Structure formats: structure tokens, C-alpha cells
Amino acid sequence: MAKHHVTATLNGSPVEFLCETQQTLLEVLRDELNLTGTKEGCATGDCGACSVTVGGRLVCSCLVLGAEVEGKRIETIEGMASGTELHPLQQKFLEHAALQCGICTPGMLIAARSLLERKPDPTEEEVRYWLAGNLCRCTGYNKIVDAVLAAAGEMRRA
Template sequence: MSRIHVNTTINGDATDYLCEAEDTLLDVLRDQLDMTGSKEGCASGDCGACTVRLDGRLVCSCLVLGAEAEGRTVETIEGMADGETLHPLQKNFIDKAALQCGICTPGILVAAKDLLERNPDPTEEEVRYWLAGNLCRCTGYDKIIRTVLETAAEMRGAA
């Protein structure tokens, strides 16, 4: 089976890989690049555990083919912290117990970061609808929503 050579940028690094035509971006990240922070919960775009940013737009990486990343930029959970400095959302998710099992956490963090970059002062309702594509079965969302709102306030310097 012939494989496709893809040149792309992942978390700021020039990256290339060979993938089969049927491989999703999520398959490539997890199985070829060993970036297992993005999770497969459904492979149908319903759970959001594989959320990454592709050219600045949130996508479910299970719904993007690996070949489609050619010439584009991909941002994953592995690129969210700056060296040993966590993004404020990451720090607050730990400090405010916004995770239990943690399997949905990478997708939620990537999605929440994207929200705060677009809208630094979201309402509770806006956060709830923005994250409606990210399933969490442990927390009931309460501490996640609160933490995103409190982090937004902190990042605006209002806290």
C-alpha cells in the first residue's frame, strides 16, 4: 500500500510523516508521533476528547485525515504549556479540581484556551455552549465551567 508523505507544523515544530490514506490526524498523532495526549473517545466527532487546533480553528482530529494536515499548523495539548510554565487554564484545572479521571481534560483545555483567545470575557452560558462538544462523564461540568470563568477573569487581570 502506498503511503502519503505529509509536511506539517505541530506545536510550532516542522514535522513530517508517512500515513495511509485512511489514517486520521488523530491516528497519526497517537500512533506515529507518540503524542497520546489527544484521546479517542468515539472516532465520530461526538466526544471532543481528540480536540486540536488546525490553522487556528478547533477540530476533532478524528474527523480530519492525516493527509489533510499538509502545509498546515496543528496545535495539541502537548504544546499548551510553555516549557515548565503551565497555561493558566492548566494550572487552575489542577488547583480548582476541574478534572477527575482526566481523559477529557486535554480536549477541554484545548477548546477552552481557544475560547478565551477569541472571547476573554465569556458568560457562563457562552462557556457551556462552547464546551458542549466536549463530553465529560465524571464532573457534571460544574468545576470545569467555574474554572474556565475564573481563569478568564484572572487572565483579564480582574481577579
């Protein structure tokens, strides 16, 4: 079957790609567009490692088909820093040792940014429930929660 031709906006720039019908947005990002910062942990929407935003909405890119993003605005981890300036969340994750292996980190950061866009002053409990869809097996979540709360504080002051 012929591939689909899709045009979209990716991290602020126009992008076009061809994809098979069954290819997920995750596969398109990784295999067709060489953006491997978005990770596959389960491909069933259970781990959050592939979190991106589509049209401003937080999604698991493994649950979205490539063909579905025609005309949409996609944001991935590769677009999080502004040039060489890290996003406060990225900076706080580093300062708080909030990553060990780092495989969940891109998804965590994207999900946390989505939270702070909606709720600039979350409680610890709100952070924990918002990030409940993003699995981390290394950190026990302490330092991730600390880093998100610290970044929220800094962003409010900015």
C-alpha cells in the first residue's frame, strides 16, 4: 500500500514525511525523522517514555498514528531547550540528580512542562498524580518530584 504523505509542524519548524498506515507517531519520530529523544518503553501507552505534545495536548506518541498528525503542531524533547539555553525543568533535573539511567527523562520533562503550563504552582501530590503515567524504575520519584517543584518555583519567579 502507498505511504501517506503528511505535513506538520515539529518543534516550530515545518516538516513533511511519508509513513505506513500502521506506523505510530513514535515510530515516525524515531525511524523516519531521526529524532530518537522520544523513547519507546512499552508501545502500549503504559509507561510515558514516548510523551510528546500534539496541538498542545500531552499524549503518548505510541498511541497516535503518524498519519493522524497532518496539520498538527508537535513538540518533542528536542525542542525543549531554547538553542543552548536549557528549560528550567531540564536544569533542575540536572541539579537535583533527578535522573539515573535517563530513559524516562525526556517523557518526564515533556509531561512536567505540560503540568506547569496548566498549573504553575502544583503541590507535591499534584505532581505525583500528574506524573503517574510516566514510569521511572531508577529514582523512586523523590528527586523527580523535587526537581519539578523547584522548576515551578523558579518559573514563577521569572
